[in-house]
Amino acid sequence: MKYLYFPGCSLKGTGKAYDESLRAVFAALDIELSELEDWNCCGATAYANIDETKSHVLAARNLAIAEKQDLQLIAPCSACYLVLNKTQHALREQEQTRRVVKEALAAAGLQYKDSVTIRHPLDVLINDVGFDKLAKRVKAPLKGRKFAAYYGCQIVRPYATFDDQYNPTSMEKLLKTAGAECVEYPLKTRCCGGSLTGTLPEVGLRLSYILLKEARRRGAEALVTVCPLCQFNLDAYQDKMEEQFDMPILYFTQVLGLAFGLDPRELGIKRGIVSAEAMLAGGR
Amino acid sequence: MLQQNIKYEESRDPDFARWATEQTGGENIRRCIQCGTCSATCPVSSYMDHTPRQLIHLAREGFKKEVLSSFTLWLCASCYSCRVDCPKDIHVTDFMYALKRRAMAERVYPKRFPIPVLAQEFSRMVQWFGRVNETIVAAVMFLRTDWFKLLGQTGLGLKLMRTGRLSVFPESIRGRSELQRMLKAAEASKEKEVASR
Ligand code: SF4
Numbered sequence: 001m002k003y004l005y006f007p008g009c010s011l012k013g014t015g016k017a018y019d020e021s022l023r024a025v026f027a028a029l030d031i032e033l034s035e036l037e038d039w040n041c042c043g044a045t046a047y048a049n050i051d052e053t054k055s056h057v058l059a060a061r062n063l064a065i066a067e068k069q070d071l072q073l074i075a076p077c078s079a080c081y082l083v084l085n086k087t088q089h090a091l092r093e094q095e096q097t098r099r100v101v102k103e104a105l106a107a108a109g110l111q112y113k114d115s116v117t118i119r120h121p122l123d124v125l126i127n128d129v130g131f132d133k134l135a136k137r138v139k140a141p142l143k144g145r146k147f148a149a150y151y152g153c154q155i156v157r158p159y160a161t162f163d164d165q166y167n168p169t170s171m172e173k174l175l176k177t178a179g180a181e182c183v184e185y186p187l188k189t190r191c192c193g194g195s196l197t198g199t200l201p202e203v204g205l206r207l208s209y210i211l212l213k214e215a216r217r218r219g220a221e222a223l224v225t226v227c228p229l230c231q232f233n234l235d236a237y238q239d240k241m242e243e244q245f246d247m248p249i250l251y252f253t254q255v256l257g258l259a260f261g262l263d264p265r266e267l268g269i270k271r272g273i274v275s276a277e278a279m280l281a282g283g284r
Numbered sequence: 285m286l287q288q289n290i291k292y293e294e295s296r297d298p299d300f301a302r303w304a305t306e307q308t309g310g311e312n313i314r315r316c317i318q319c320g321t322c323s324a325t326c327p328v329s330s331y332m333d334h335t336p337r338q339l340i341h342l343a344r345e346g347f348k349k350e351v352l353s354s355f356t357l358w359l360c361a362s363c364y365s366c367r368v369d370c371p372k373d374i375h376v377t378d379f380m381y382a383l384k385r386r387a388m389a390e391r392v393y394p395k396r397f398p399i400p401v402l403a404q405e406f407s408r409m410v411q412w413f414g415r416v417n418e419t420i421v422a423a424v425m426f427l428r429t430d431w432f433k434l435l436g437q438t439g440l441g442l443k444l445m446r447t448g449r450l451s452v453f454p455e456s457i458r459g460r461s462e463l464q465r466m467l468k469a470a471e472a473s474k475e476k477e478v479a480s481r
């Protein structure tokens with residue numbers, strides 16, 4: 001199996017551990033990831049505040065480059081995943097966007113014929129690799145560990161492609177395959193505050209606080225996420241909250257990697273600001 | 285208090301109401317039944333001056349000044365809850381984007397307010413380098429809004445450095461000039477569309 005890989009800016013910076021653990025897990029499963037040639041920033045939520053058409057142009061450049069190879073495109077960051085999907089929808093539905101983007105691409109000698117499939121790594125692991133194969137690879141099941149599976153907004157909304165929009169369950173199944181338990185977590189698709197945590201901390205922090213408080217109340221030892229911004233908000237600002245939870249925030253790829261018996265160093269476990277080591281040592 | 289809630293016919297701007305329905309996300313606002321589902325599901329509505337439901341009604345009635353100067357636009361975290369829960373399939377999140385763009389174009393947002401500044405700096409960096417370095421964007425945002433707050437971030441900076449998550453060198457794509465050509469072409473093509481209308 002082989003995929004194109006669009007890491008996005010966060011995975012090159014604050015979300016490094018996501019990049020590391022994703023690469024390690026895919027390598028352990030003999031899946032080849034080929035980083036998209038000279039990819040550019042997807043524009044995230046910020047660029048659409050400035051110029052709508054240009055935000056589509058940014059995303060379309062990546063899609064056009066991806067189309068040159070006949071491979072599906074993996075986008076692990078929720079914002080990238082959403083933005084790429086959104087542009088694909090806009091190109092299909094809005095004639096004017098299609099025209100302008102076409103001209104812009106042509107200015108760089110590019111074209112896009114709408115043939116790229118955008119995938120989230122969670123989707124790929126569950127639907128392309130499958131639970132049977134994953135279970136066979138598990139060497140160090142995370143017995144007794146209790147996690148809250150947290151999806152956040154943009155992976156299921158507004159375009160639910162591989163799971164239910166209101167009650168997604170794919171991550172829970174994956175974590176169970178890794179040997180862990182999952183607590184009931186009704187807030188699993190509630191917003192973490194997104195970029196508000198950086199811009200209006202009094203609002204953003206409150207949203208993150210609610211998520212952690214509920215995870216703790218439900219008995220979770222760690223919260224498992226699929227998005228670099230959620231990870232950052234929930235991990236980096238815990239000491240600024242009115243209550244100290246000391247709750248590690250892991251990526252689902254890190255959890256899977258641990259269950260595969262991979263070296264925690266390879267999975268970026270030490271990159272958490274709230275350390276996960278005590279929690280993990282307690283279980284093994 | 286009561287007086288503030290009274291709206292006068294003369295402050296309505298029909299051009300703005302029309303403009304609103306022509307935006308991405310605004311196409312269906314006339315269908316809104318004012319049920320309030322969006323406001324109920326919105327995680328930040330309790331901080332807003334106008335709830336999403338109110339904002340939609342104000343916009344389609346043409347209360348331009350109130351809509352564009354509303355704090356609500358800037359609080360929207362783009363979580364898309366309202367959009368998926370709306371019974372009339374109104375794309376509230378996209379409509380918020382359209383309103384933010386208009387507010388920025390008309391420069392009606394509080395000075396030194398971090399949210400539009402973040403969007404501007406982020407976009408500038410994408411246009412320039414093709415990629416974004418979160419550390420630099422955040423630092424510039426604080427410098428332009430409240431540089432004193434930057435000092436308050438040093439603890440966080442140190443923690444990120446210790447865990448190897450802080451990068452201070454901007455990455456750049458090879459196709460920078462190509463990207464800039466594309467953005468220029470988009471601009472030109474859009475202007476052409478507007479002129480031909
Ligand atoms: S949920 Fe939809 S129909 Fe109901 S008030 Fe909001 S925008 Fe209007």
Ligand code: SF4
Nearest residue numbers: 326360361363364366
């Ligand atoms: S997208 Fe914005 S307005 Fe809609 S529910 Fe989320 S934060 Fe509220």
